[in-house]
Amino acid sequence: MAEQNERNFQFRLRSSHRAPEYQTSNLVVEFLADSGLWEPQQLSITMTGFRLYLISLLLCQHFYLVANANERQIPLQQVDADFEVTTSSDWIVSSVVGDFRIRIEQLVPGESAQPSTDSIAFLEKRMKLCPISRNLPDSVIKNIHLSALA
Structure with a gap:
């Protein structure tokens, strides 16, 4: 059960990424x-400082996702995110x-555009290093949590 005086802050993010640099x-x-x-x-x-702080937390996760996908040569096309922060x-x-x-x-017609389970796990782990x-x-x-869109 949630505390009566909790505060919840919800954000959503969408970004596009284009070849060749991705x-x-x-954003x-x-x-x-x-x-x-x-x-x-x-x-x-x-903008209020606290909202800037929360957005920076979200953007840091996004930055680490994009940077590490590029490092692994995973051609990101789109990122969608729901982000919620609860405070006292x-x-x-x-x-x-x-x-x-x-x-x-x-990249190759007829091939799956799904990243491997290992790639998803790697990216998710690296995002947590923000x-x-x-x-x-x-x-x-x-x-x-990170998952692939169909």
């Missing part, structure tokens, strides 16, 4: 506002849950 070409981050509507996020110095009533992070899904480009995540206290529940 670097991020389009959209949205925040679920109290109104129930998803609002695009444009980073600026007027006094803004102390208690859990971080990220569900990342990737689609890779089919320095922002690693600097969270050990008491914070961190659950980052």
